[in-house]
Amino acid sequence: NAGVTQTPKFRILKIGQSMTLQCAQDMNHNYMYWYRQDPGMGLKLIYYSVGAGITDKGEVPNGYNVSRSTTEDFPLRLELAAPSQTSVYFCASSLGAAREKLFFGSGTQLSVL
Amino acid sequence: AQTVTQSQPEMSVQEAETVTLSCTYDTSESDYYLFWYKQPPSRQMILVIRQEAYKQQNATENRFSVNFQKAAKSFSLKISDSQLGDAAMYFCAYRSGTSGTYKYIFGTGTRLKVLA
Numbered sequence: 001n002a003g004v005t006q007t008p009k010f011r012i013l014k015i016g017q018s019m020t021l022q023c024a025q026d027m028n029h030n031y032m033y034w035y036r037q038d039p040g041m042g043l044k045l046i047y048y049s050v051g052a053g054i055t056d057k058g059e060v061p062n063g064y065n066v067s068r069s070t071t072e073d074f075p076l077r078l079e080l081a082a083p084s085q086t087s088v089y090f091c092a093s094s095l096g097a098a099r100e101k102l103f104f105g106s107g108t109q110l111s112v113l
Numbered sequence: 114a115q116t117v118t119q120s121q122p123e124m125s126v127q128e129a130e131t132v133t134l135s136c137t138y139d140t141s142e143s144d145y146y147l148f149w150y151k152q153p154p155s156r157q158m159i160l161v162i163r164q165e166a167y168k169q170q171n172a173t174e175n176r177f178s179v180n181f182q183k184a185a186k187s188f189s190l191k192i193s194d195s196q197l198g199d200a201a202m203y204f205c206a207y208r209s210g211t212s213g214t215y216k217y218i219f220g221t222g223t224r225l226k227v228l229a
Contacts, residue, residue, distance in 0.1 A: 031215060033217070035219075040122065040221060040222075041221060042117075042119075042204060042219045042220055042221035042222050043204065043219040044219075045216055045217075045218075048215055048216065050215055056215075058216065088156070090158065092158075092217075096215075098144075098145070098146050098208045098209060098210040098214075099146050099163065099165060099208075099210075101148065101160040101163065102150075102158070102160075102206075102217055104157065104158035106155075106156060106157055107156045107157075
């Protein structure tokens, strides 16, 4: 049982490049989330999904896109990378009920130079 | 909109001593859940403790306990008998219990240093 798997763990992009951060969970969780973590800023919600085919914006969605074609996968797409997108990205999932904890992936350290 | 505030960017504690990390939140809801997560240098996010707003009793997990003051909207984390392995970033988080809401809202974190 792998939990939440994120790839890659590290990546360096040039300004204007695009990439997809992969996230997969094997716990049959309906709810999945993407957060970014910047120093001193905590975790900010980028996008979330409550099931296959259903996604919605969080606090900081600009510059990102998501899709949810299966329950297991929730990739995050960065188009035209900018230095402001340098951050650590976390994917998380939960069973859905409010009392349930989030299960986190190990994060992706992304630098845009 | 709900907000979560952690006013202590950094705290230090001597090994074996007790430390309290502060968290306040703002909400107009009565049904919600509060969490403390630990993020060690490995970057992995680990749930430390959880509190249901409808419960008056403070949650406890071994050396970790909370002081939940609903009226004051305060949710502090107390770590007793601090150990070197407790050194980490600690994040407070809020989740509404209202049907149709899905977001977990995090504070900015407190970095805890444990001194040998």
